Amino acid sequence: MRSYFLIILFMITADAYSEDFDFPPCTPNCVFSNNDNETISPILYQDSETGNLYFVESDGRHITAFTAQGKMLWHRNPFEDARLFPYRVSKPVIVSIKSSQEQGQLLLTYSSSQFGWLDKVTGEFKFRGQN
Numbered sequence: 001m002r003s004y005f006l007i008i009l010f011m012i013t014a015d016a017y018s019e020d021f022d023f024p025p026c027t028p029n030c031v032f033s034n035n036d037n038e039t040i041s042p043i044l045y046q047d048s049e050t051g052n053l054y055f056v057e058s059d060g061r062h063i064t065a066f067t068a069q070g071k072m073l074w075h076r077n078p079f080e081d082a083r084l085f086p087y088r089v090s091k092p093v094i095v096s097i098k099s100s101q102e103q104g105q106l107l108l109t110y111s112s113s114q115f116g117w118l119d120k121v122t123g124e125f126k127f128r129g130q131n
């Protein structure tokens with residue numbers, strides 16, 4: 001019972017302070033930073049095992065995989081495919097793509113600290129957590 005009281009008190013306090021300090025109201029996702037106008041640079045990663053190229057578009061959300069010969073393998077939006085919600089920032093974008101210890105997977109990290117594995121062959125994203 002006491003924990004429910006503390007949660008309700010926190011929610012009321014957070015809403016009150018958000019008006020005073022011009023923070024967005026606390027939502028179920030608790031987005032605290034608006035990065036909608038952030039400039040996003042595309043990312044190009046080449047897999048050392050296959051030579052395939054993985055291109056993160058300038059929206060920071062879409063990834064396209066190409067063979068070393070330039071044939072498109074797939075085009076995906078891992079954030080939407082995994083049905084993720086914003087966390088810490090209003091628009092989480094991909095900031096890192098690199099090799100993973102998991103066979104056939106790449107490690108994908110978002111600006112929100114959300115991360116997971118991206119299947120090199122299919123583009124399927126498996127959410128693994130957030131910090």
